[in-house]
Amino acid sequence: MLKSIQERIINYYKKASIHNIISVSFTIVAVLGMIVVGGALYLRFSNLTEEMVAKNNQAILDQVNLNLDSYLRKMMKISDTMYYRGIKKKDLSSENINKEMDILYEANKDFLISISLFSEHGDIIASYPVQQLKENIDPRENEWFQDALEKSENLHFSTPHVQNLFYDPNYKYTWVVSLSRAVEITEDGKAKRGVLLVDMSFSGIEEICKNVDLGQNAYVYLMDGNGEIIYHPRQQLIYTNLIEETNNKNSKLEDGNYLENFQGNKRMINIKTVGYTGWKIVSVSPIEDILSGASDFRAFAIFIMLFAIFTLISINMYVSSRIANPIMELEKAVKEFENGVDNLNISETGSQEVQHLAKAIKLMINQMNILMDNIVKEQEEKRKSELNALQSQINPHFLYNTLDSIVWMIENENYNGAITMVTSLARFFRISISKGRNIITVKDELEHARNYLTIQSIRYKNKFDYEIEAQEEALDLQCIKLIVQPLIENAIYHGMEYMYGDGNILVKAYVEEENLYIDIIDNGLGMPQEVAEELLVKKGKNSSRKGSGIGLKNVHERIQLYFGKEYGLKIFSEPDEGTIIRIHMPANKYIDNKGE
């Protein structure tokens, strides 16, 4: 599975375009980077928040502890003052301590419910505010009384309970925390044991714990060393088992910071022990609350991350297209070049390297094109000169036969004929040479043809007639040298030689729509049109053995080499009817310049 995914990825990378590789890779790296950085930041932030909350809770607990401690000390001080300044100094059989109690109570009545002194047997000796003990109540049954006498050296703080000692005309029942201690009472000079009870208003403790601001759902509760709850913001709910608290478990813990799982919620617990009483202040902060800030942060971070990813992908796409597009264009151009497209448009955009590359390729292609052109030209030149050279060769048979004919005429004293022949031959050669030019006027070319025809008609004893017609405007046009003569030669050899009747050869030069045409028309044997068309295409020499050795094809090629593929020869023929060979050339005015 993993391997196939890996293979797929590798395959994708092998096949992917440079643009995709860049944008996908960049994006993956960027997204991974964002996630790693974002995640790390978030973790760090939430840890920091937790630490901060823990520290903050600790500080608040310290403050609560301080307040509670001072509150409890105040109570103890009241008890001490009562004992050492009042009870100890007086013989209660003759004196009373009402005044001292009064003063102390009035000074601290905000958080005091009552101060009372009991004898060892539970009888009330003094109390302030002066109250009547309930009939059916025995103080000795109460825990605070027993604790005081059992451990007489200590002061004892009770857990909250309802004050039930005194008769209240309004049937009021108050929750108090009792501070009790064993005291020594002097009655009639005798020392007796007694119990001093200071009932603190529960609301005093409540005030200290209630006004603690830990956060929305966080709270502080107070318990004694055994885990008995003294204060809890939802005390009654715990008392009536509607909710639970982890007080019993936490009472065994040392002071410090803990994490606990309670009813599926993670909570942070801070525990602080209050001096002397062994009470424990516990702060409870749901982790969810602590991290609510962090979750805001997380949402924000995710948003920022998404935004950054979005921006990055956009930028990546832009940058990669900026990098890749010129390369791809270049590649496209090269592909086109491979396919042989001529007019390549290579744009020089993109980065400096790509521009350089494009320039180099452009230069290279140009160079190549120049070289190619040169080669083609050279080849053409070569071919031209080859053909020209071939053209220049005069069939020795023709020369021999002509000279032989002249000799014959001289021997037969036909001097006029001989003169005509020699003159024609001389002109024939003069035009053949034409000072080495390859292009001559139509006029010269036709003159050349005429001389040839003159010689041949004498040689063939006027076996055929000939005629040369030319439009006036055609005469001054350009013509490739020695193209008409070979065609006439063909016409004579293939058309006239085997003819029984009178042969006729017509040479016609005319201009039509900027084109120069020279038709060589004979009424010889002719041939089927298919055969005629093949003559120009067939490979190898199609010239007759008897001819000047320069065939139709040569003429055709030469014209094409000089003027282009659209020009050349066309042959129209019909058996027993004759043949028309049409030379087609552009109608260019002849300009006399040396050489070409």
Next chain:
Amino acid sequence: MVIRKRTIFIFLFIILISSSLILLPKASKGKVKVYKVSVIVRGKSSEVWRIVKNGMEQAASDLNVNVSFITLIEDNSVEEQKELIKREIMNGTDGILISPADYSSLSKLIEDLRKEIPIVLFESNIETKENFTYISCDNYELGRKLANEVIKNGNTRSKIIILRSGFNISSEKEKYEGFIDEISLSQNTYEFIDLPKDDAEIYKSISEILKNQDTKVLVAFEPNILEIAGKAKKDYFSEAGLYGTGSTSLIISLMEEKIINAIAMQNEFNLGYLGMKAMVSEIENEKIKESKITSTTINIYNMYSEENQRMLFPIIR
């Protein structure tokens, strides 16, 4: 290529926008809806409903509820309750938590109105085939417990007078039934006495009963009557045993004075708290968790036990 790029771009942009829409409100949530709940009890404004009210207020503060606690001018007045229910609905309350003053005559109205607004019954029930949420302790069991307490205190062949009132209230009726069923198992005899409406008249007739030396035990299931009986007993120095239900300060105090021998009470704080919680669940259409309200008997000896003092004197802040 360009089209593909644009689709990717638009796709990403939509993701960005939608994620911001999803994430940002989530981050800034926290506004809690505050419900308005009307509590209609079946008694006068008195201490009788003190602990229940405490429980409800605690739940209200826990669950963000605005409670209006409505008492009647006259105890167990059906007409008044009918008026109050309509008035509270008119006032746009979100739910009604009611302790019906009559088992049968309120049924139709409550059944009809429940279609408009969530109604939860507590303390006493109505006659209905519909599935109402009803929060209360087992009143029959509470009656039995009280009878047991009477027997335990040495009444084996005593004449017991049951001061009857509110017999057409389900909770009261069940208490009587439980009491009678249990007491019938003993050799004790019992008798119902119907009381007049006026407090002074009640005092008078109870005094008459107490003068009768045959009467060994008096039982009152209405706190109001128990208080009057207690006063009468105290005034006439009667030796008759006095039992009942209720947890007013006067009753507690009379118990401490040994005028009242024992009371049976349900955990009223929990009744109030769970009643309000059920009300909120009903409003929010959530499933209500089965919750059991406990009941117990309290006498002078166990009234300051840790558990009982917490029940009798709830710590409220």
